[in-house]
Amino acid sequence: MLEKQTYPWSDSSKLDQIKTLIQQNSAGLRNRKSSLHLSASAIVFKNDQAIFIRHPYLHTILLPAGHVDPGELPIECAIREFHEETGGTVIQNTGKLIDVNIIDIPANPLKNEGKHQHIDFRYTFKQADIQADNAELPVFLLMKTSSPTEFQPYFDLLSV
Numbered sequence: 001m002l003e004k005q006t007y008p009w010s011d012s013s014k015l016d017q018i019k020t021l022i023q024q025n026s027a028g029l030r031n032r033k034s035s036l037h038l039s040a041s042a043i044v045f046k047n048d049q050a051i052f053i054r055h056p057y058l059h060t061i062l063l064p065a066g067h068v069d070p071g072e073l074p075i076e077c078a079i080r081e082f083h084e085e086t087g088g089t090v091i092q093n094t095g096k097l098i099d100v101n102i103i104d105i106p107a108n109p110l111k112n113e114g115k116h117q118h119i120d121f122r123y124t125f126k127q128a129d130i131q132a133d134n135a136e137l138p139v140f141l142l143m144k145t146s147s148p149t150e151f152q153p154y155f156d157l158l159s160v
Contacts, residue, residue, distance in 0.1 A: 009153050010099055018100050018119055030070045032113065039118040040074040041065035042082035043098070043154050044090060044127045049141040050155065051127070052148075053085045057108055061140060061148055065120065074121035082125070087134030090125035098124050098154065124157055 021036060028034030041063040044051045052061045066081035068074050075095045083089055099122040107115045144155035 007098060008156075015100065018102060021102070021117075021119060029119070030068055030072075032067060035114075035116050037116060037118050038068035038074060038077075038121070039065055039103070040068055040078035040081065040121045040123065042078040042090065043122065043124050043151065043157075044082060044088070045124075045155075045158060046127055046141055048155075048158060049143050050147060050151065051082075051086055051088065052140045052142055052151075053135075053137040054140070056137060057110065058106075061142070063122070063151065064137075067118075068121075075123055078121070078123045079125070085135060085137045086139045087136075088139075089128040091128045094126040095123045096125075098122055098157065122154075124154070 022029065025034065025036045029036060029038045031037070042065070043063050051064070053064050054060070055062050064078075064082045064085040066077060066084070068077040072080075075097070078095065079090055079092075101120045101122065103118040103120050105113075105116050105118055107113060144152050147155070
């Protein structure tokens with residue numbers, strides 16, 4: 001799907017590398033004890049701002065995201081994690097895959113997890129609502145210039 005898009009942050013060499021990793025590690029991608037996991041993120045815009053969370057272990061501002069569970073599609077994971085972490089919901093059938101990245105994750109002794117990598121599927125959705133009082137994590141609405149540099153190119157989607 002991404003191969004047919006012309007996003008400036010996505011190129012064929014990155015996609016080829018990710019395809020190879022998936023093929024080489026297909027048996028353990030949903031196993032949290034493996035060295036490579038699937039994850040999914042949601043970027044949801046509210047006017048000219050995007051919804052972010054503060055990660056409880058990494059103590060940084062990120063997109064709502066999480067591990068893809070066995071039997072779950074990455075897009076389903078992105079919807080679930082957005083709801084769990086922000087208390088908000090997205091409009092069904094508005095999800096669009098916009099990027100896939102390899103992310104290095106440091107060890108987390110609290111969860112007995114060693115360092116590993118995520119193949120993170122990133123989706124954009126239209127927002128149905130947000131109720132931060134139901135959020136399990138701190139939620140932030142940030143403009144492009146205030147958001148982490150990694151996510152700033154995604155704000156170009158607002159003009160599409």
